[in-house]
Amino acid sequence: MNRLRPILYLLGSAAAIYLFGLLFTDILVYLVIALIITTILRPLTNYLQKVYFFGYQIPKFLTILIGFASLIGFIVLFIGLFIPLVSEQINILNKLDYDALYKSVSEPIRAVEAFLIESIPSIGEKGFIIDTLRTNILNFVQTLDFSLLINNFISFTGSFFIAILAVTFISFFMLYEKGLIRRTFISLIPNKYFEVSIGAIYKIESLLSNYLLGLLFQMVSIFTIASVGLSIFGVKYAVTIAVFAAVANLIPYAGPILGSLFGIIVGVTTGGLFEMNNELLFLLVKIVSVFAVVQITDNIVLQPLIFSKSVKAHPLEIFVIIFAGASLAGVVGMIAAIPAYTVIRVVFVELYKGYSQYKIFQN
Template identity: 25%
Template structure:
């Protein structure tokens, strides 16, 4: 059996070496990393929108290209409208940041005085150190503000390519797939198609479950924000919904902006927002995720946590979003090769 698949083993080893080299090039060459990120983002968006494209094509009796163009235009209009609504409000509210810090400081001093710990040496030490740390963070943020704005301006040109690439992946994805099949030998194309079908089945189930879970979290967050009368309820709930795609760490990333914005109103509102976010996380982790996601990844939680840390080190937030689906794809490929060839 080993001799029979000796050639395949050699090819597998070569493929692994090429993958490792590709990862090294991705990590250490910024231009290539930027291009790959844009292509990956476009592919994810196109893959997610593919069911909607099929639905519109069947419902409106139009071609895949026309339905793809319609989807892209609708999403661009929605994105521009969202920016038009939130950017002026964010700029107007940015002046409340200092007021929020003063309110938090006053609240802490009031609590310390009430419990008679304001004169303790340890409290004064912690209070001074935390204050210095906050000042350092604010100073660093203000220093890097111009650099960040320039970086965002440079990335706008790159991000403008994403809708175009997404359109072509949606409209001509099947043609690209058929062209890629020609790279493989004829006798291996059936295997490639089987692997692709299994990846599509499992990955679609994973993505749909995450989207449904994120939608529920977004609605719950929106209700919480409306009840507490926190500013920017739609934007913050969307951020929390998107962040929820990241397993385990996502709810924390999405909850911080909600609590932060609540603190601009009052400390009490911030505490209520923190409790509300915690309750939503508990509902998501203990009830919704097990029911909706189930065993779509079929991986142990500790493996997922390790993958998330590795993804963050390699690609930041985008790496954390992509690492689990990539791991699912690799696992499916390994299982299928093991099943069909060995």
């Protein structure tokens, strides 16, 4: 029974965390986001606390406010990159000749229809594809309940501001009370398991730190390759496309596809190329070639460096874990799968080593 006690403690703790997550999902999400923000801002706040102005040290609460101001400024700059793009897209939509657009889109569809009817006469009559599409689009527009959309938007806005307040409050006290969660967790560890638990905590912090640094390096690399490549080819809003691609790449496997699709859509719409011609094909080739280089670099260099080296896991492990996270929690699960798996794996490995090597577990 004594040999099974550590495993029972671990399973009980995991079950308690899982039950807490089910009952208080919002609070758990707030804690995780606050922990990420704290991790991002802590180096800046630690540096500011060591700086003296006219012989006086900056108060801790002021360094935290400077950190939050820096984060808000970064977010504002990030959003500001997309404002000119959105403004231009609105102008394009206002000036767009929808009759000509409908004609250019419907012509290839009608050509496909004609080919199918000629090959399989029983498949339908002329216009069976285009008419079905038009009917479905009109039905979708007619069934939209705009009052429900407005109510959902108001509800989302209220929930969003509550989340912002909660995350800001939690993050502030995590930064102010440095190491509060860590000290609280360590104080709950029985002396019998203290050494093994400290070793596990140290390895978890080290691996997660390496993983976050790897992700940062990945984002900077993708941004650099995409922005330089698109700028060389003269694609408008190259920096904006590169920023979106770098952020979207946080989503494993699907992120690069989203980034390339966003680049194609922006390149086509801002270039005003709505008809299939050589100029459009050349533009598509340029954008796709840049993102092909991004994808090859990411798959061959960046991902092995980040996943295999930083979290010390086999690529097949990573593949299975990411899709398991996707099945449990969608896109959020895909992003959080690797850090969560790292924590769980380190805990079990350290517990097994401790059980095998330390006599205190076997008495």
